[in-house]
Amino acid sequence: MTESFEPVIVGFLCNWCSYRxxxxxxxxxxxxxxxxxPIRVMCSGxxxxxxxxxxxxxxxxxxxxxxxxxxxxxxxxxxxKTLRRYHLLKRMLKxxxxxxxxxxxxxxSASEGKQLAEAVDRMTxxxxxxxxxxxxxxxxxxxxxxANGHEAFVSAIEPRExxxx
Amino acid sequence: xxxNGKPKLAMYWAAACGGCEISVLNIGEHILTVDEVFDxxxxxxxxxxxxxxxxxxxxxxxxxxxxxxxxxxxENEEMARLLRKKSKILVAYGSCAYEGxxxxxxxxxxxxxxxxxxxxxxxxxxxPDRVLxxxxxxxxxxxxxxPEFYHTVKxxxxxxxVDYYIPGCPPEPHQVWAVLQVVVAALLxxxxxxxxxxxxxxxxxxxxxxxxxxxxxxxxTRFYRPYEITPQPGLCxxxxxxxxxxxATRSGCGALCPQVGMGCxxxxxxxxxxxxxxxxMLSAIASVIDAGEAGMEEAExxxxxxxxVATIPDPAGTFYRFSMAHSILRRANDSQSDKV
Numbered sequence: 001m002t003e004s005f006e007p008v009i010v011g012f013l014c015n016w017c018s019y020r021x022x023x024x025x026x027x028x029x030x031x032x033x034x035x036x037x038p039i040r041v042m043c044s045g046x047x048x049x050x051x052x053x054x055x056x057x058x059x060x061x062x063x064x065x066x067x068x069x070x071x072x073x074x075x076x077x078x079x080x081k082t083l084r085r086y087h088l089l090k091r092m093l094k095x096x097x098x099x100x101x102x103x104x105x106x107x108x109s110a111s112e113g114k115q116l117a118e119a120v121d122r123m124t125x126x127x128x129x130x131x132x133x134x135x136x137x138x139x140x141x142x143x144x145x146x147a148n149g150h151e152a153f154v155s156a157i158e159p160r161e162x163x164x165x
Numbered sequence: 166x167x168x169n170g171k172p173k174l175a176m177y178w179a180a181a182c183g184g185c186e187i188s189v190l191n192i193g194e195h196i197l198t199v200d201e202v203f204d205x206x207x208x209x210x211x212x213x214x215x216x217x218x219x220x221x222x223x224x225x226x227x228x229x230x231x232x233x234x235x236x237x238x239x240e241n242e243e244m245a246r247l248l249r250k251k252s253k254i255l256v257a258y259g260s261c262a263y264e265g266x267x268x269x270x271x272x273x274x275x276x277x278x279x280x281x282x283x284x285x286x287x288x289x290x291x292x293p294d295r296v297l298x299x300x301x302x303x304x305x306x307x308x309x310x311x312p313e314f315y316h317t318v319k320x321x322x323x324x325x326x327v328d329y330y331i332p333g334c335p336p337e338p339h340q341v342w343a344v345l346q347v348v349v350a351a352l353l354x355x356x357x358x359x360x361x362x363x364x365x366x367x368x369x370x371x372x373x374x375x376x377x378x379x380x381x382x383x384x385x386t387r388f389y390r391p392y393e394i395t396p397q398p399g400l401c402x403x404x405x406x407x408x409x410x411x412x413a414t415r416s417g418c419g420a421l422c423p424q425v426g427m428g429c430x431x432x433x434x435x436x437x438x439x440x441x442x443x444x445x446m447l448s449a450i451a452s453v454i455d456a457g458e459a460g461m462e463e464a465e466x467x468x469x470x471x472x473x474v475a476t477i478p479d480p481a482g483t484f485y486r487f488s489m490a491h492s493i494l495r496r497a498n499d500s501q502s503d504k505v
Contacts, residue, residue, distance in 0.1 A: 049444035053493040070466055071459065083466065084451040088474045092447060095273060095481035097498030107463070139498045140317075 007061035007127035011036040014044045016074040018066035024113030032117035033124035045078030061133045062102040069107040101126040172228035172352045174203035179234030179241035180268040185259040186210040188335035192342045231258040235268040236319040240312035249325040260334040262321040265490025269318040272489045272496035276316040320490040331366040334432035340366035367417030376420035384455035388476040402428045412449035441493045443484035
């Protein structure tokens, strides 16, 4: 199992720096691990901790948040907001038994395609060493996404149609 | 409805402290109206009913059941299923039934660790034979059974279908009475009920909106625990370094705690549209941290922020104090997969 284990990394990349860094890595034909699934966000500050938790909850082995270097944010201080949340989230995830390497914050400017590619390579190796997270199965003992009550809650916050008890 | 035409009311406690029952009795003289309007069908805290009585009722016999407490063991789950079957309206009453509350903090550890603490390691425990509760035990008279202790604490809606939720630890009396009035109007006069799945007896803005303390949009370099400082009256507690979860908590309580100098604990649950209260609280708390001067070196910036967050000793327990069972991750990873 672990021999063929390819970790899944959900990557939240900021539109102005890191997503362009990924673009650059591509146009420069840099070879790096194909394990990150990039999701473009307007700013790393847009990454709600709920996104990170949800990715882990739904099967990701790790989450990478990437943004502009401090001081270079397109929105002045969006990345500082990210950084504050990230440090607190890291401490909280430790209590929840999520290894530190599974959620990483990376600064990559639009010209740092190489650095971003290296970060993805490094994280992929770290996750490969840690093994799969598989939260639904390993932690919650679910075979899939059903019958966990989580969906029940989501439907509970939206008023539902009356159904016979 | 029964022979005397009165609707039937039930209230039951699962993994709870009993505070929810008291909160119903705490509605003051309105309790007389409740007695006038309803017939009690089951209410172990204040009247002598047995489970076997409930089993004997036809399905849907109880008009309204206020179910409080989380689902901690097999007995809690059995009662939840029984009362669901026997009730027309099942209400998750209070934070435990709604989202796990204090019992669900045990989801941060394992079943084994919880039992060991309670039965072996607490300073006041004297258990030389290291006896732990067993689900079944043979005695000369036969087999004895106790309910099975679950690995993961669940909210009521993770076990049965729930019609309404009343948040709060415990719900505030004026909110309880407001909800009961709606129910009475519906049962007696056919007034419309809120849509199924609604959160009732609460507001839909943040506690901060109800809180009279003055906010000055000040950032801070560290947090304090409540015993460490005496807050200045009249000013926002969060801006004084006291963890207050008002920004990410549903209103309805009237911001009682912040007004007496105790930061909001978050018992009214997440705001509408929020899935994970802890994550939102984390964001809110992080937003008051002072990130220092612009242009700081990246390593220095990390250090300043790390030092500030390190003054919160138990982030998970603080942010998920009431909502662990409903959180996205639901429990901590204790690497013991097959024990839910």
